[in-house]
Amino acid sequence: MKESNLSQQIEGNKELLFRHFEQYIRVSDELKSALDARINFVSFNKGELVHDADKVCTRSLFIQKGLFRTYFIKDGKEISEYFPAENEWSNSPKSFITRQKDMYYIDAIENTEAFCLKVDDLVYLFENFPEMERYSRLSMGTVFGHLMERIASLRFTTAKEKYDHFIKTYQEIHHRIPLGMIASYLGIAQETLSRIRSEK
Amino acid sequence: MKESNLSQQIEGNKELLFRHFEQYIRVSDELKSALDARINFVSFNKGELVHDADKVCTRSLFIQKGLFRTYFIKDGKEISEYFPAENEWSNSPKSFITRQKDMYYIDAIENTEAFCLKVDDLVYLFENFPEMERYSRLSMGTVFGHLMERIASLRFTTAKEKYDHFIKTYQEIHHRIPLGMIASYLGIAQETLSRIRSEK
DNA sequence: AATAGCTTTTGACCTGCGTCAAAAAATCAT
């Protein structure tokens, strides 16, 4: 993992992050500079481990370019939980919130550039900018909806329907994710997914 | 549905609700009276429809005593989504947040007493009590965790494992919910659930 | 460009659980 704070290219791109916040709240100049002072740039190579389940997750990464995989190990196999991509936050949610270890690993499916915000800094922002609480509440609502939809699509559906639903929710991204990881995300055998794909 | 605002028994019981808030935030006297002025008591008979998917969900109910079922219709069948019980909020989440219709119905599995808070009043509280934003963010975090666990337990598990997980998450409540509703919640056939139960 | 190490595909086989149907048990309304 490389770090860097310099470079006008990077400064300029924080706009992307501000724009993300602005989907939910108005971002004042004070908030902007508070964010600016606490967020720094990180990058990962393809295959690199971003977060280890052996550790407490103390930072949240907002992906500017690239793709991660959140996964856990069950019976020695890697089960994909979620694929965080551009303009999304990525962390081990429960670990990040409770400051305890949790089961999730995160690694990079592609070379990835991201903005890093540490828990302690986030806490500072919550304390000093109530609009950040609102941002958090509202953006969680969005994710919430996705989780509920996903739960609905896991029950009472055939493997093919699960895959179709996946294509819909990940339409921009699905071709960047290896088949095996998609299968474990959907809870179906990779052989089955391979067969589903071949008959189209 | 019967309404009422009087009665010392009811006033006294709002303490339950305040205590719930206090798990996440400090509840000042000002907040208490603001809540008190905006929350009123409602009750439902067993089987009664609490929320209709044909309407926008404009209120959130905090259950004091009783049990609801949140469900939707798929291929003419009622599929249980969730069973809100004592000390939990119940609404049609997406509808409540976006003020648009959504697919969920809610009805009462038992005679149920609840506190009712309307969206507009909640918005007022958010505007005037930033700690309510925090409460909302933190309590959503809890629910979030449950949803993720549930997603994990829907994939790669046998019908029996799904049922065992259900018993664990609903340990206080599972015996109050009819078998058929549990089966649709888990995404298994009720015949299968009946067989699982009989071999114990 | 050749070897090693993954990932995906194809084939054969088998079982958990869904579906359909009907009986038994429980709940409700008069």
Next chain:
DNA sequence: ATGATTTTTTGACGCAGGTCAAAAGCTATT
């Protein structure tokens, strides 16, 4: 209580999709 309705149980059967095994394709490394 008694008949009507709803819910649960039991049985028979079939298939979607899991498992195991091996071949075929890819990717990366020296």
